[in-house]
Amino acid sequence: MLRFIGSRLLRAVITIIMVVTFAFVVLRLSGDPAQIIMGADAPPEAVDAFRTAWGLDQPVWVQYFHYFGAIFTGDLGRSMRDGRDAIVLVVERIPATLTLTLPALFIKLALGIPAGIYAALHRNSIIDRVLMIMAVAGFTVPSFVLGLLLVLVFAVQLGWLPSGGQESWRHAILPVVTLGIGGAAVLARFTRSAMLEVLGQPYIRTASAKGVSWRDVVWGHALPNAAIPTVTIVGFMVGSLIAGAVVVESVFSWPGVGRLLVVAVANRDLAVVQCVLLLVAATMVTANFTVDMLYGVLDPRLRSGARKAGAH
Amino acid sequence: MSTLVTMRGLTVAFNGQLALRGIDLAISKGEAVGLVGESGCGKSVTWLAALGLLPGKATIGGSVTIAGEELLGAPAAKLERVRGGRIGMIFQDPASSLNPVHRVGKQIAEALALHRGIAGAAARAEAKRLFDLVGIPDAERRLDAYPHEFSGGQNQRVMIAMALAGQPELLVADEPTTALDVTIQAQILELLQALRREFGMALVLISHDLGVVAETCERVCVMYAGRIVEEAPTSRLFAHTAHPYTRGLLGALPPITGPRRRLSAIPGGVPEPWAMPPGCAFAPRCGSRMAACDAGTPAHTELAPGHGAACLRAMAPEYAEAVPA
Amino acid sequence: MSNDAPLLRAEGLTRRYAMRRGLLGRSVEVRAVDGVSLTVERGRTLGLVGESGCGKSTTGRLVLGLEAPDDGHVAFDGSPMPPPGSEPWRRLRARMQMVFQDPLGALDRRLTIGTQVREPLDIHGLGDAGTRGEKVASLLSAVGLRPDQAARYPHELSGGQRQRAVLARALATDPALLVCDEPISALDVSIQAQVMNLLVELQERLGLGMLFISHDLRAVRQVSHRIAVMYLGRIVEEGEPDAVLQAPAHPYTQALVSAIPHPGRAGTRIVLQGDPPNPADRPTGCAFHPRCAAAVARCAVDSPSLKARDDGRLVACHVAHGEVDALKRAA
Numbered sequence: 001m002l003r004f005i006g007s008r009l010l011r012a013v014i015t016i017i018m019v020v021t022f023a024f025v026v027l028r029l030s031g032d033p034a035q036i037i038m039g040a041d042a043p044p045e046a047v048d049a050f051r052t053a054w055g056l057d058q059p060v061w062v063q064y065f066h067y068f069g070a071i072f073t074g075d076l077g078r079s080m081r082d083g084r085d086a087i088v089l090v091v092e093r094i095p096a097t098l099t100l101t102l103p104a105l106f107i108k109l110a111l112g113i114p115a116g117i118y119a120a121l122h123r124n125s126i127i128d129r130v131l132m133i134m135a136v137a138g139f140t141v142p143s144f145v146l147g148l149l150l151v152l153v154f155a156v157q158l159g160w161l162p163s164g165g166q167e168s169w170r171h172a173i174l175p176v177v178t179l180g181i182g183g184a185a186v187l188a189r190f191t192r193s194a195m196l197e198v199l200g201q202p203y204i205r206t207a208s209a210k211g212v213s214w215r216d217v218v219w220g221h222a223l224p225n226a227a228i229p230t231v232t233i234v235g236f237m238v239g240s241l242i243a244g245a246v247v248v249e250s251v252f253s254w255p256g257v258g259r260l261l262v263v264a265v266a267n268r269d270l271a272v273v274q275c276v277l278l279l280v281a282a283t284m285v286t287a288n289f290t291v292d293m294l295y296g297v298l299d300p301r302l303r304s305g306a307r308k309a310g311a312h
Numbered sequence: 313m314s315t316l317v318t319m320r321g322l323t324v325a326f327n328g329q330l331a332l333r334g335i336d337l338a339i340s341k342g343e344a345v346g347l348v349g350e351s352g353c354g355k356s357v358t359w360l361a362a363l364g365l366l367p368g369k370a371t372i373g374g375s376v377t378i379a380g381e382e383l384l385g386a387p388a389a390k391l392e393r394v395r396g397g398r399i400g401m402i403f404q405d406p407a408s409s410l411n412p413v414h415r416v417g418k419q420i421a422e423a424l425a426l427h428r429g430i431a432g433a434a435a436r437a438e439a440k441r442l443f444d445l446v447g448i449p450d451a452e453r454r455l456d457a458y459p460h461e462f463s464g465g466q467n468q469r470v471m472i473a474m475a476l477a478g479q480p481e482l483l484v485a486d487e488p489t490t491a492l493d494v495t496i497q498a499q500i501l502e503l504l505q506a507l508r509r510e511f512g513m514a515l516v517l518i519s520h521d522l523g524v525v526a527e528t529c530e531r532v533c534v535m536y537a538g539r540i541v542e543e544a545p546t547s548r549l550f551a552h553t554a555h556p557y558t559r560g561l562l563g564a565l566p567p568i569t570g571p572r573r574r575l576s577a578i579p580g581g582v583p584e585p586w587a588m589p590p591g592c593a594f595a596p597r598c599g600s601r602m603a604a605c606d607a608g609t610p611a612h613t614e615l616a617p618g619h620g621a622a623c624l625r626a627m628a629p630e631y632a633e634a635v636p637a
Numbered sequence: 638m639s640n641d642a643p644l645l646r647a648e649g650l651t652r653r654y655a656m657r658r659g660l661l662g663r664s665v666e667v668r669a670v671d672g673v674s675l676t677v678e679r680g681r682t683l684g685l686v687g688e689s690g691c692g693k694s695t696t697g698r699l700v701l702g703l704e705a706p707d708d709g710h711v712a713f714d715g716s717p718m719p720p721p722g723s724e725p726w727r728r729l730r731a732r733m734q735m736v737f738q739d740p741l742g743a744l745d746r747r748l749t750i751g752t753q754v755r756e757p758l759d760i761h762g763l764g765d766a767g768t769r770g771e772k773v774a775s776l777l778s779a780v781g782l783r784p785d786q787a788a789r790y791p792h793e794l795s796g797g798q799r800q801r802a803v804l805a806r807a808l809a810t811d812p813a814l815l816v817c818d819e820p821i822s823a824l825d826v827s828i829q830a831q832v833m834n835l836l837v838e839l840q841e842r843l844g845l846g847m848l849f850i851s852h853d854l855r856a857v858r859q860v861s862h863r864i865a866v867m868y869l870g871r872i873v874e875e876g877e878p879d880a881v882l883q884a885p886a887h888p889y890t891q892a893l894v895s896a897i898p899h900p901g902r903a904g905t906r907i908v909l910q911g912d913p914p915n916p917a918d919r920p921t922g923c924a925f926h927p928r929c930a931a932a933v934a935r936c937a938v939d940s941p942s943l944k945a946r947d948d949g950r951l952v953a954c955h956v957a958h959g960e961v962d963a964l965k966r967a968a
Binding site: 463466493496499501520521523561564567569574575576577579581 | 688797798833834852854859883892898899908909
């Protein structure tokens with residue numbers, strides 16, 4: 001058990017390090033932050049001064065070690081635009097993002113999973129086909145297209161809902177719906193496949209042959225097995241609670257973490273970008289880790305480690 | 313002996329293709345009947361149809377009654393009582409026929425609750441008793457194990473215990489030993505015999521192996537292309553084989569003793585459901601074929617008490633010969 | 638290449654695997670094959686019988702050189718087997734071939750039968766473009782397929798036809814040795830008979846040496862000139878098929894023979910208690926002793942070696958060799 005957890009933790013840490021390193025290198029290679037922040041017509045001495053002040057004139061690997069050293073003391077850098085601590089900037093935006101992603105997650109689960117189960121139970125019926133067409137549409141349409149369409153219909157044409165900003169709870173409706181639909185579509189399709197796979201297994205027939213009612217076969221025998229692969233996708237969705245709304249936040253001008261990231265990248269605000277990425281990597285990795293642990297709970301076959309010595 | 317289950321003219325079609333072409337079968341109380349045939353002959357479909365376990369798109373016709381009550385088209389509640397409670401069924405490949413995420417004790421308790429209204433500690437005690445009955449050692453502890461922690465033979469015992477939990481009058485065993493080693497197969501067949509004797513339970517043993525069926529069953533039905541082509545008491549089937557297909561099956565078995573001879577293999581293969589010959593389904597492969605065989609499907613006729621065959625040749629008296637040794 | 642040497646000679650083959658037990662990761666050694674020696678003569682068939690976990694499939698792979706043994710060696714036609722994957726090993730493939738249990742899995746779904754039967758000829762550069770086509774046609778006829786079936790894909794054929802196609806492909810390079818690992822288990826009874834007849838006929842015609850691996854004693858008796866019975870990685874008995882089947886010497890063989898279902902069984906059957914053993918959990922002494930009705934105290938301590946009896950039968954059993962005093966039998 002310990003070995004299992006240990007290896008997973010090690011992988012988690014390595015993943016985070018790789019993400020941050022990647023961001024670090026790419027940001028510095030993609031254009032001179034000092035120039036971009038100071039503006040094109042700033043005098044060269046001012047740009048140089050800026051560069052020195054922020055340590056950008058030192059070799060990349062030196063900056064890298066400084067950065068990692070600083071992390072261990074809790075200092076994740078400061079924003080180059082307004083000088084505030086990066087971590088503060090990011091954290092104060094988290095509630096705004098969660099206001100969108102949490103309800104969206106709820107929609108994904110509440111719509112997607114039942115739709116997938118229903119479609120699987122009524123395979124090849126009209127409802128199944130309609131649901132699956134809707135699902136395909138839902139996850140192929142890019143979120144910004146969907147978002148803009150919704151704005152066009154509900155904000156511009158009908159005038160029922162506002163098109164952007166964060167003033168009232170009504171401003172949250174369209175972004176939440178946009179986020180939720182895409183995820184629900186994916187989940188519906190996936191749950192359907194998982195259910196169909198399980199329903200085709202011999203033990204389902206055994207349960208029926210035992211006299212178990214179809215309802216109990218589905219709930220007691222099929223679902224617990226279908227949950228195993230579904231948990232993977234749900235875990236991924238939970239992992240992207242913090243940063244999964246980048247595009248939607250931009251479309252709806254919602255002041256969350258995603259929007260902060262977009263602006264910071266455009267400005268080459270290095271510390272902020274790195275801080276957001278660190279946070280995203282950490283959340284994703286934690287979610288994956290939890291899913292891995294959850295597998296052990298859901299699937300007893302994984303608990304005893306190596307399978308019994310089977311045929312040669 | 314009183315009749316327990318009667319099938320009359322049972323037909324099953326998938327997408328318009330007939331898989332079963334009219335099965336007439338009667339199982340008496342406590343009887344052991346073997347159902348033999350190669351893949352695609354419909355031997356499993358027969359019983360899945362009887363218990364309503366086929367997918368919805370199957371079209372089922374005819375009649376299946378248990379002690380007078382019709383099963384085909386019966387309401388779900390009634391079928392659920394019969395399944396496991398009056399007719400139990402065990403399947404091939406026990407490892408994948410048990411739910412991998414439920415402990416085996418729980419799976420047995422489910423059957424006990426459904427058919428005997430036992431729950432809780434009483435159910436656990438009964439489950440343990442069933443485990444002892446089917447020969448699973450260390451029953452108390454093993455009740456909490458998962459199917460993947462058992463071997464193939466033990467899993468089959470668990471399945472048998474689960475099927476017995478409802479105290480059925482008939483146990484249908486669909487290729488129960490095909491996926492198991494030969495020595496384990498022997499154990500399972502012995503177990504089935506012992507249980508039959510103890511409970512006076514009827515047994516239908518479905519297999520592709522004539523030898524397995526012959527040892528365990530009093531009566532054997534041979535199926536081909538969705539029909540029963542021969543039916544006889546076991547001893548008669550081997551001594552006075554009537555149908556050329558049965559003859560072919562027997563000839564295809566490599567002998568254990570005697571000189572090594574070229575096996576009399578039946579040429580060709582089983583016809584597909586959509587390409588059925590006009591007359592007797594076996595005619596294209598039959599060495600004793602006559603012109604009349606292509607005219608229409610031969611009816612199942614009784615040749616001797618309890619011995620019937622669907623073959624025009626068989627009805628000619630010179631055909632009742634012994635199987636070559 | 639001397640004609641005195643047997644076609645295939647394997648001595649003391651051993652193959653070990655390390656397996657992790659449980660999440661704690663304690664490594665356990667599993668001896669899939671433990672000191673197996675066998676010989677296949679030209680034009681003759683050796684049948685290898687055993688149940689799951691006995692190591693017969695692994696032995697088949699070792700004999701072909703698909704895996705290198707951890708101990709022991711294999712000599713084909715007098716010369717040692719080159720290491721797997723090496724150039725001489727690849728050239729040797731033309732002389733030895735394998736037929737597997739699942740014909741659908743052994744054939745490429747995307748290629749026609751004709752292409753797949755022809756492939757070995759292309760690989761080993763046999764004949765030229767013109768003659769290869771004729772060879773394919775003659776191979777298909779030899780296994781009972783029609784030449785026009787060369788244009789078919791595997792899924793368009795029945796199980797028996799697929800296995801014939803696999804055989805045709807295996808015979809393309811005129812191999813001297815054919816290793817068949819459960820070649821008929823997945824087929825219907827009447828098709829099994831067809832394939833068995835075909836194997837015997839091909840051997841007679843082409844002088845093939847064969848290693849026939851199966852759990853089905855009846856099939857093994859039908860096609861083999863000699864039988865070896867395996868249990869938990871070792872050969873426990875070896876001899877002429879009829880002799881072994883009529884008068885099995887090893888208690889395991891006795892149980893195996895007795896377990897063969899057939900109509901009109903005379904006498905009682907020997908039913909073994911317990912399950913086939915776990916190779917990772919090998920019993921001490923003789924591997925069979927926990928399930929053996931004739932086991933005595935010595936059997937739990939001393940592992941018997943495969944020795945010849947006076948009548949020529951090879952058995953690995955203290956009791957069968959009469960080395961144990963009947964009075965000393967354990968209760």
